[in-house]
Amino acid sequence: MSTINYSEKIPNNVNLGEDRTLQRALEGWQPNFINWWDDVGPEGSTNHEVYLRTAVSVDPQGWAQFGHVKMRDYRWGIFLNPGDANREIHFGDHKGEKAWQDVPGEHRANLRRIIVTQGDTEPASVEQQRHLGLTAPSMYDLRNLFQINVEEGRHLWAMVYLLHKHFGRDGREEAEALLQRTSGDVDNPRILGAFNEKTPDWLAFFMFTYFTDRDGKFQLAALAESAFDPLARTTKFMLTEEAHHMFVGESGVSRVLARTAQVMNELKTDDAQKVRAAGAIDLGTIQRYLNFHYSVTIDLFGADQSSNAAIFYSSGLKGRYEEGKRTDDHVLKGQTYKVLEVKDGQLVEKDVPMLNALNEVLRDDFIKDSVAGVGRWNKVLEKAGIPTRLTVPHKAFNRQIGALAGIKMSPEGRVVNEVEWAAKKNEWLPSAEDFAFVASLMGRVVEPGKFAGWISPPVMGINRQPVDFEYVRFG
């Protein structure tokens, strides 16, 4: 059951061969997917053989198989975690009932919307990262980028499968549309703002994979609780893949910090200009990148009060992070949660019904997880004897969504006026000059075991391979 059939055109563990109509529909979508990959997938990589992880089954023994593969030959497919025939809905109004194997009519529109929104983020990040291969700081990093790219592609497949299988004609149309929207396109952009931002350089990429893929983790974890069992099983498996993406971000920034600290210690300086002149990225720039990616990502969780979130939860479509580990009643009626608003120029907290605040609950879970990771980055500085610490900005900083949208606020959480904002903006968020400087460091280093001067080598290779392993064979 858990073994994936690779002899089929579309590898799967869902007995696709037994549903001819569905199989034909997906086989119709597949060439468009390949065209999309060729047009906007990783630039100039067609002939590379990349040391990729591919799943042969969804159990621990089988899902992490490594080997050199051309990315275009990567077998994107449809893999669901094993099901549990007796699974029960464990939150919301349907608590205690049997999980759904099919979409109930009354939840159809909402479920489709959730799946389309999730699906839309997957190809978007491939598009956003399209040019990064040309400026990779090492062969090891290049491989990690490509691994992420193919897996985002597979996550798209996961959502497309659900749309085709469970949503009939409109599902097929939505699946088509996923390939027609393009990140940053003025006429037909991706659905969520952060997925239309550029990923111009590798520091941005690491920040993106740290923060934005972590948003992915929390969204997927909430969907993995869903009463709609096929969605829960798909996202559970996606979570295991997502972990690598966050790893690339977390270790990437750590390695940039390690290199910066090393240069600061060698030159005995904390002067940003001297650090830059030595070819490393100064801590101020790193902090500004962090502020930007963090604030853009927490917007992804949506408005702080949302009746949709309440409906999604009560109807069992989307749970909370680690729903099963929480000890409340899992219905949440009559409970409250604190959200922020600005009153008379001051930030204040107010209680709102918990069900309406579930976006905020998930955002706060995300924040806690992100902050812990920033603490681990600080350990790198601490160990190197550098007194500076990175911090995450205030939750209300640079927000574009919800009650805090457009409020001008310092990273510490002080409401500021337009004048101060304009004057300090470049201290708080990356400036054009910061971007230009980081861009100037982006060369291409791809001999095995060699690394660009602004980043340290990783502590260990992928799949216990040595760091100077030939992760990419250039064709």
Add this chain to the structure above:
Amino acid sequence: MDMAVEAGIIKQHLIDPEICIRCNTCEATCPVNAITHDDNNYVVRADVCNGCMACISPCPTGSIDNWRTMPLVRAYSIEEQLTWESLPAELSPEELEAAGVSAEAAGDAAADVPAQTQAQAAVDSVEPVFNSAQYGATVPPWSAAHAYTNLFPPKSPTTATVVGNFNCTEAGFDSETHHIVLDFGVVPFPVLEGQSIGIVPPGVDAIGKRHHARQYSVASPRNGERPGYNNVSLTVKRVTEDHQGQPVRGLCSNYVCDLKVGDTVQVVGPFGSSFLMPNHPRSHIVMICTGTGSAPMRAMTEWRRRLRKSGKFEGGKLMLFFGARTQQELPYFGPLQSLPKDFIDINLAFSRTPGQPKRYVQDLMRERAADLAALLKDGASHFYVCGLKSMEEGVVLALRDVAKEAGLDWDTVGAALKREGRLHLETY
């Protein structure tokens, strides 16, 4: 071999907090819930982790693959691990000695102590180290039958009835091993040789949680202990002392050994999709086991015996290396003796026969180097290792040495064995 357990040493499984990104993959993967976390760290419960390695390859960072030789009494508690910012260093021989572990015992126990120290150094130097687990295949042999897994996941066990239970070691010894037959009635529970099942002991633990399932390898072939019936057999050793030789009653093993015919048990599984036997007629099987590690070997041998009896099997050698402390403790000693010599090549090692030098399975393997080398050269040979965790390294090292002495390049041979699903390790 069992020296490790007696000397009170364990290889404790730890997560490197400096590399771990707290992604939860390992916790979601571990079949026995050995992994837990708080806001700070991910940690492994030493008393629950059985070293099954299921969490190793899914971890995206490599932080999960850390092992420390520890006196059992000083095993790091989860409370302690939750506070860590970095991994503690390996205990020095002096510290081990101070904890009552002689250097000899420590060396005996974990031939890989130096390898582990290196593993730490490897974080800086990135030198490859000898890590026996890395040679274990994660894919089944190409001719293996298709295995069903997780038909009954831990959350929804099924019920089986005990239809047989007898001691398959010599009577009168504490460390007896039982042969247990479970019948599933009409419940589908298809298993293949090499798979395992989980038994959920009744009751709850000290904090009121249901006991976790213990895993046991299936000892019967695919068509049942009794051919044509929906039943499986297990080989379960009564745990009567802990890893230091202190008296302790193993919860699940004693429950199972004390079951009466007619009792029912809660079962989860089946588990395992790679430790499976080859089915093509020219395939050779080399089986290396200690104690209850013989269970899957019995299953494979019995299946081949049935095939041979029905005239359906042509060639393919069977070679067995089997270790126990004494002959009395060796499960299935009697039945083994009655197998024809031209059917299976049996090599027994006893580490505690009075008046005789200690012999371990790897010693026997070295003695049979010439035959093993020939098998290593043959692409149709499959190697299976099952038993106590502490035997694994020694066995894989012995295989490596046999290969080297025969002029084979171990890196090539080892990699091929892994890639082709021809070397399988299951130690606990």
